[in-house]
Amino acid sequence: MMDFFSKFCCVKGSDRKNQGKKDSTWRIFSLKELQLATNNFNYDNKLGEGGFGSVYWGQLWDGSQIAVKRLKSWSNKAEVEFSVEVEILARVRHKNLLTLRGYCAEGQERLIVYDYMTNLSLLSHLHGQHSAECHLDWPRRMNIAVGAAEGIAYLHHYATPHIIHRDIKASNVLLDSDFKAQVADFGFAKFIPDGATHVTTRVKGTLGYLAPEYAMLGKASESCDVYSFGILLLELASGKKPIEKLSSTIKRPITDWALPLARERNFGELADQRLNGNYVEEELKRVIFVGLVCADNRPEKRPTMLEVVELLKGDKAKFAALEDDEMFKGSVAADSGTEDSSEIMSEDKEPKQEIEDVKP
Numbered sequence: 001m002m003d004f005f006s007k008f009c010c011v012k013g014s015d016r017k018n019q020g021k022k023d024s025t026w027r028i029f030s031l032k033e034l035q036l037a038t039n040n041f042n043y044d045n046k047l048g049e050g051g052f053g054s055v056y057w058g059q060l061w062d063g064s065q066i067a068v069k070r071l072k073s074w075s076n077k078a079e080v081e082f083s084v085e086v087e088i089l090a091r092v093r094h095k096n097l098l099t100l101r102g103y104c105a106e107g108q109e110r111l112i113v114y115d116y117m118t119n120l121s122l123l124s125h126l127h128g129q130h131s132a133e134c135h136l137d138w139p140r141r142m143n144i145a146v147g148a149a150e151g152i153a154y155l156h157h158y159a160t161p162h163i164i165h166r167d168i169k170a171s172n173v174l175l176d177s178d179f180k181a182q183v184a185d186f187g188f189a190k191f192i193p194d195g196a197t198h199v200t201t202r203v204k205g206t207l208g209y210l211a212p213e214y215a216m217l218g219k220a221s222e223s224c225d226v227y228s229f230g231i232l233l234l235e236l237a238s239g240k241k242p243i244e245k246l247s248s249t250i251k252r253p254i255t256d257w258a259l260p261l262a263r264e265r266n267f268g269e270l271a272d273q274r275l276n277g278n279y280v281e282e283e284l285k286r287v288i289f290v291g292l293v294c295a296d297n298r299p300e301k302r303p304t305m306l307e308v309v310e311l312l313k314g315d316k317a318k319f320a321a322l323e324d325d326e327m328f329k330g331s332v333a334a335d336s337g338t339e340d341s342s343e344i345m346s347e348d349k350e351p352k353q354e355i356e357d358v359k360p
Helices: 002-009 031-037 076-091 122-126 138-157 212-217 222-238 254-263 281-294 305-312 316-323 339-345
Strands: 046-050 053-059 065-071 100-106 109-115 162-164 173-175 181-183 190-192 243-245 251-253
Touching: 031 053, 031 065, 031 100, 031 109, 065 076, 076 100, 076 109, 122 173, 122 222, 138 162, 138 173, 138 181, 138 222, 138 281, 138 305, 162 222, 212 222, 222 254, 222 281, 222 305, 243 254, 251 254, 254 281, 281 305, 281 316, 305 316
Parallel strands: none
Antiparallel strands: 046 053, 053 065, 065 109, 100 109, 162 190, 173 181, 243 251
């Protein structure tokens, strides 16, 4: 453990890319300080809970608000995830990545301290406690899409070494006071060595967002994050969950619902009904088409995150080529790469879900 922290402390002053950089400093917190800030991790301060442990709201002596992730129990597995997340957050600085405030490692306690996000997670606004309040108008959704894409593109293309997140989902996109996206939770993230196309690893993530080649073969790459982000885009535009339960035995992936409507150019049906028709159709079309091509079952067909950013920002030439893609023509039975997606949801093939969605 000491080897990690001696290496980790050297990261603080290291030179980083300036792409979207935001100024921030982190520090080591004492356990007593965090106990005082969270009222001894009081249940009333709890923001969410998942497979890793719990997240608590807290307030420091200077009045600043923080979120504290407290690992459930000490173990080698928890130690690894704690170390990975702290090291990655210390290395990266981007306006759309959650800022590390610091950490605490005393005895068997492992805690990570972040900026508190006033508007909680995207999940809470799409499917949780804020879903009926309609805070997400179309301009905010579009800004969230672009911001989250830029944060992930930074990880893939500008961080050194490159980083794959491995758990892109609505509960891991947090929203600040201005509803700007902050990609969070790097406990499952992996560094990609120079020249490597993928890393083979144990499957971790959330059902509905997992790329097929990762869910079935454990091959993790930047392209797997692109797939997850595609599902997130469809979720953001439509307000539907990644997997819809049609009956006690039948589940439908969001791609199987969205692709036929996209081919018909039926954007009124694709748009979240809570928008009441108040959206820019060209932008909605862009989000839906980009989401579907990102979530293609064939990794070679997916764009890079840099291309995703360009498409979402309105690169007309690139989008014209995308709109003309075979995926968006012909019948639903065409070889789009979505027909087999339901296979990863059958009971005997369902990958173990290593972490639960944070409760909003």
